Amino acid sequence: MSETPTTPGSRSGRTSGERLDDHRAGGGADGSAGFRSGFASFVGRPNAGKSTLTNALVGSKVVITSSKPQTTRTVVRGIVHRPDSQLVLVDTPGLHRPRTLLGERLNDLVKTTLAEVDVVAVCFPANEKIGPGDRFIVAEMAKVRRTTKVAIATKTDLATPEQIGQHLLDIAALGAETGIEWAEIVPVSAQAGDQVELLQDLLVALLPTGPQLYPDGELSDAPEEAIVAELIREAALEGVRDELPHSIAVVVEEMGLREDRPEDRPLLDIHASVFVERDSQKGIMIGHKGSRLRKVGSDARVQIEALLGTPVYLDLRVKIAKDWQRDPRQLRRLGF
Ligand SMILES: Nc1nc2c(ncn2[C@@H]2O[C@H](COP(=O)(O)OP(=O)(O)OP(=O)(O)O)[C@@H](O)[C@H]2O)c(=O)[nH]1
Numbered sequence: 001m002s003e004t005p006t007t008p009g010s011r012s013g014r015t016s017g018e019r020l021d022d023h024r025a026g027g028g029a030d031g032s033a034g035f036r037s038g039f040a041s042f043v044g045r046p047n048a049g050k051s052t053l054t055n056a057l058v059g060s061k062v063v064i065t066s067s068k069p070q071t072t073r074t075v076v077r078g079i080v081h082r083p084d085s086q087l088v089l090v091d092t093p094g095l096h097r098p099r100t101l102l103g104e105r106l107n108d109l110v111k112t113t114l115a116e117v118d119v120v121a122v123c124f125p126a127n128e129k130i131g132p133g134d135r136f137i138v139a140e141m142a143k144v145r146r147t148t149k150v151a152i153a154t155k156t157d158l159a160t161p162e163q164i165g166q167h168l169l170d171i172a173a174l175g176a177e178t179g180i181e182w183a184e185i186v187p188v189s190a191q192a193g194d195q196v197e198l199l200q201d202l203l204v205a206l207l208p209t210g211p212q213l214y215p216d217g218e219l220s221d222a223p224e225e226a227i228v229a230e231l232i233r234e235a236a237l238e239g240v241r242d243e244l245p246h247s248i249a250v251v252v253e254e255m256g257l258r259e260d261r262p263e264d265r266p267l268l269d270i271h272a273s274v275f276v277e278r279d280s281q282k283g284i285m286i287g288h289k290g291s292r293l294r295k296v297g298s299d300a301r302v303q304i305e306a307l308l309g310t311p312v313y314l315d316l317r318v319k320i321a322k323d324w325q326r327d328p329r330q331l332r333r334l335g336f
Pocket residue numbers: 044045046047048049050051052053064065066067068069070071072093094154155156157158188189190191192
């Protein structure tokens with residue numbers, strides 16, 4: 001919204017090219033010694049529970065979650081504020097073997113992020129065995145030497161105590177195999193809220209001493225447009241199958257308070273484009289007589305209104321960006 005500009009640089013004094021730790025100059029938020037601050041990033045195979053865990057730690061819905069794998073594309077930070085510390089969570093896209101140009105860019109982004117954060121935590125869902133996808137990620141992590149590494153067994157509510165025990169042993173063995181020394185191995189359930197607070201304590205303890213990096217109460221430094229686009233994409237993903245989830249990209253074209261409205265009855269106009277790659281996908285997205293698009297619009301609107309606290313008029317257009325995942329020019333246009 002126009003009256004609350006949100007650019008990462010303006011909030012923290014940091015521009016995207018700088019190292020994340022350049023602004024650490026010792027001392028606490030209020031000059032007190034012992035205050036800790038820093039950045040942590042969750043990695044893990046698609047659907048490992050990274051976004052859900054970020055939300056549970058921050059205590060608010062700041063990144064989208066979805067049952068479709070690989071739906072996280074933008075780096076959105078959630079910020080945990082505590083009297084003794086500030087933990088900034090950098091939510092990365094799932095690290096995976098690149099198959100398209102988009103995949104390669106995402107992996108580059110992930111690797112750069114890993115080298116810049118203080119702690120990288122890899123999520124292994126407790127209800128699934130460790131597999132080749134996990135091994136690939138851990139091998140990539142092992143190359144990033146400086147960063148402290150933590151292992152998290154996620155979704156423990158879906159596993160028996162015996163399974164969890166074996167899972168923790170497997171994680172320890174994988175560390176030994178790859179030469180990674182886990183600073184912690186922590187079982188959690190973000191859904192049930194089990195051990196989330198403990199995880200917060202453990203992550204904070206691994207941060208260096210440093211000043212508060214963001215103002216009190218700020219939960220995320222993603223521009224509002226980016227969060228709104230993610231909420232629309234989340235709604236658009238509902239119920240779609242096969243390769244279509246990966247073909248959807250959302251761009252907010254315009255967002256602003258409507259003029260001539262009484263002060264106590266504001267209305268936020270949002271015009272957004274939903275991009276797909278092919279004509280057939282456009283048909284699916286729109287649905288019979290526009291029914292599906294209307295549902296996507298009203299679902300997204302409810303989420304956006306809840307997030308921003310303002311009534312919203314949402315105008316959605318479906319457009320085709322042919323094979324955008326493989327086209328560098330289109331990728332740039334769509335913000336990748
Ligand atoms: N039962 C249970 N389900 C969970 C838990 N954490 C996440 N889930 C579910 O697992 C699915 C994937 O969770 P996400 O948080 O979106 O996973 P992600 O790792 O961010 O996924 P990508 O964006 O694909 O990388 C969703 O359906 C979540 O509701 C948990 O602690 N318990």
